[in-house]
Amino acid sequence: xxxxxxxxxxxxxxxxxxxxxxxxxxxxxxxxxxxxxxxxxxxxxxxxxxxxxxxxxxxxxxxxxxxxxxxxxxxxxxxxxxxxxxxxxxxxxxxxxxxxxxxxxxxxxxxxxxxxxxxxxxxxxxxxxxxxxxxxxxxxxxxxxxxxxxxxxxxxxxxxxxxxxxxxxxxxxxxxxxxxxxxxxxxxxxxxxxxxxxxxxxxxxxxxxxxxxxxxxxxxxxxxxxxxxxxxxxxxxxxxxxxxxxxxxxxxxxxx
Amino acid sequence: xxxxxxxxxxxxxxxxxxxxxxxxxxxxxxxxxxxxxxxxxxxxxxxxxxxxxxxxxxxxxxxxxxxxxxxxxxxxxxxxxxxxxxxxxxxxxxxxxxxxxxxxxxxxxxxxxxxxxxxxxxxxxxxxxxxxxxxxxxxxxxxxxxxxxxxxxxxxxxxxxxxxxxxxxxxxxxxxxxxxxxxxxxxxxxxxxxxxxxxxxxxxxxxxxxxxxxxxxx
Ligand SMILES: Nc1ncnc2c1ncn2[C@@H]1O[C@H](COP(=O)(O)OP(=O)(O)OP(=O)(O)O)[C@@H](O)[C@H]1O
Ligand SMILES: [Mg+2]
Numbered sequence: 001x002x003x004x005x006x007x008x009x010x011x012x013x014x015x016x017x018x019x020x021x022x023x024x025x026x027x028x029x030x031x032x033x034x035x036x037x038x039x040x041x042x043x044x045x046x047x048x049x050x051x052x053x054x055x056x057x058x059x060x061x062x063x064x065x066x067x068x069x070x071x072x073x074x075x076x077x078x079x080x081x082x083x084x085x086x087x088x089x090x091x092x093x094x095x096x097x098x099x100x101x102x103x104x105x106x107x108x109x110x111x112x113x114x115x116x117x118x119x120x121x122x123x124x125x126x127x128x129x130x131x132x133x134x135x136x137x138x139x140x141x142x143x144x145x146x147x148x149x150x151x152x153x154x155x156x157x158x159x160x161x162x163x164x165x166x167x168x169x170x171x172x173x174x175x176x177x178x179x180x181x182x183x184x185x186x187x188x189x190x191x192x193x194x195x196x197x198x199x200x201x202x203x204x205x206x207x208x209x210x211x212x213x214x215x216x217x218x219x220x221x222x223x224x225x226x227x228x229x230x231x232x233x234x235x236x237x238x239x240x241x242x243x244x245x246x247x248x249x250x251x252x253x254x255x256x
Numbered sequence: 257x258x259x260x261x262x263x264x265x266x267x268x269x270x271x272x273x274x275x276x277x278x279x280x281x282x283x284x285x286x287x288x289x290x291x292x293x294x295x296x297x298x299x300x301x302x303x304x305x306x307x308x309x310x311x312x313x314x315x316x317x318x319x320x321x322x323x324x325x326x327x328x329x330x331x332x333x334x335x336x337x338x339x340x341x342x343x344x345x346x347x348x349x350x351x352x353x354x355x356x357x358x359x360x361x362x363x364x365x366x367x368x369x370x371x372x373x374x375x376x377x378x379x380x381x382x383x384x385x386x387x388x389x390x391x392x393x394x395x396x397x398x399x400x401x402x403x404x405x406x407x408x409x410x411x412x413x414x415x416x417x418x419x420x421x422x423x424x425x426x427x428x429x430x431x432x433x434x435x436x437x438x439x440x441x442x443x444x445x446x447x448x449x450x451x452x453x454x455x456x457x458x459x460x461x462x463x464x465x466x467x468x469x470x471x472x473x474x
Contacts, residue, residue: 055376080384088382098377102395111391112381144472157377164381 005064006031006199007052007168012061014047014223021047023223025061029168032197036210036231039220040246045203048220049170052201053090054083065089066167088116091161091169095177097153099145099160105132106141109160116164131159135189151182155189168199176205207250211235219243260440264447267434271444274430275451281347281426282413282455288352289412290405293359294394300364302389318357324418326350331422347419347426355412362404366397399470406463413459414452427451 005028014022021044029035037045050056052063054071063070070086072079100108109131110124119127132138135155145153154174161169171190175183187209193200194213204210210217211231218228219240227240238244264271296315299307318326331346341349370393378388398405420429431448435441 053380055380084382084384087380090380092380094373094377096373098371098373100374100377100392100396102399112378112383115387115391116382160381 005029006033006066007201008062008064009048009052010062010064012048012051012058012063014044014051014056015059021223022051022058025223025225027218027225029199029201031199033216034194034198034200034202034214036214036217037201037203037220038205038207038210038217038246039226043220044223045220046172049092049172049201049203052168052170053087053092055092084116088112088164089167091158091164091166093154093157093161093169093171093174095173097145097150097157097177099153099157101145104142104144105137105148105156108145108156109163112160113163127163128159131163132156134162134192135159136185149182150178151185154178154186158186158189158193162193168201169193171200171202171204173203173205175209205250207235207247219246221246259442261443261447263438263440264443267438267444267447270430270434271427271447271451274425274427274448275455277344277424277426277430278413278416278452279455281344281351281416281419281424282409282459284348285351285355285412285416286409288348289355289359289408292352292356293363293405294398296356296360297363297367297397298389298394300360301367315357315360318354323350323354323415324421326354327418327422343419343422343424346422347416347424351412351416351419354415355408358408359401359405362401362408363394363397366401367393369400370396402463402467402470406460406467409463410456410459413455 007027007029009025009027012022012025012027013020025048027035027048037048039045047056051058052065052070054063058071061071065086066089068086070083072082074082100111103111106125106128109128110121113119113127114121114124128141129138132141135158137152137155137159140148140152140156145156148156158169158174174190175186178186183206187206190200190202190209191213202210202214214231216228217231217234219226219234219238219242221242227234227238227243229239234243235247238247296311299311300315303311327347327350330350331341331343334341334346374392374396375388378392379385383391416426417428420426420432423429425433427448431444435444438444
């Protein structure tokens, strides 16, 4: 069963031991589309995102990217090769950045392209400069991550992911570990990617941001997709009681 | 018979040569214990059981028996099975493996302590398990254990005196030989102690520089 959408998740289910975290999730994302995933803590947002690049492989169901099945059942060696290959097409940005502290910003960005794409050092440096310029941090190229602010770290992490020229970018609460005043600079970079029509799947707790950049919002609860639709509908006129409850609580908590 | 240090300068050459051997053995065994420690640690954590089990036995042998016995075994014992090592080489292997086992214990726990996000960050970019281990996990694990590994290196320097028993002309044996000619044990043991102290200072200075360089990147 080939898939026509750019990213397609079919009948996805995931259990950790006896705990079922995802149940029968279907989701398709077109090229250039930007999708936000929202939902309460523990609803399975991260697990779904991490299933897309096989960090948390599904128990059953399928994940496809551009006509290639990502979660193929293969013998261990072939599987290892296969995931290493497909992951190069999928950029991921984590809540806690996961920059490599023993490498400079340059080293962080050039490591994977040099090792996996066999590009020369000069080309790798040019690539690092290009990506850092994009996130506005060229002057930090020779710094170590420990010398950067949280917002700067996350922008470097985005540059590192972009240097692999991924087809899709996954963001797992990219701004929720940041001090409030640093959130905007990271959001700006993501908005810029949106303008360049990068395909993005964004797990977020920031409803305003989701409303302003995303084409579609998915509300998850208890491991299922409860409701999905354009932000104008889902935020302004949610159809499901659970969505309304979540949004109400969320607004109350954030006091705006 | 009072103390008379004026005999020492006459044996400067002998002591200096002894010092050179001590430094060479310490460096050789130190390098072996460093890389051996990394290899043992990785094998202990990731190798299949038929490699892991013999290695546990090996580690137990090296941690649970006297270094002196291990040196005898490598130098005199191996000859019986046709492996005739020069004393200098046997000394480096014995000291190096002995301390590799200690370093391996440090590195193993340090590998396990590296944040899981580091592994995920690297794998997500497409790096293989081996590439992630070599490029991301091991460098960080090793950085974290430079101070305690430095202590092992200093212990190694002091224990290098033991290789005198298999006839390597290192500092302790050089002092003993000078004593057997002059009958001045106090003076020459003091002189040897002073030499060890100098090497120790140099070693500590080197380790501190290394630590500072690593700290600069944190
Ligand atoms: N590796 C794991 N092993 C066992 N249980 C896990 C694992 N990862 C996640 N879970 C469980 O799966 C459920 C969904 O977790 P997940 O991290 O996907 O939620 P989330 O929607 O991302 O929540 P949050 O908003 O807090 O990040 C939770 O109950 C969590 O405890
Ligand atoms: Mg999460």
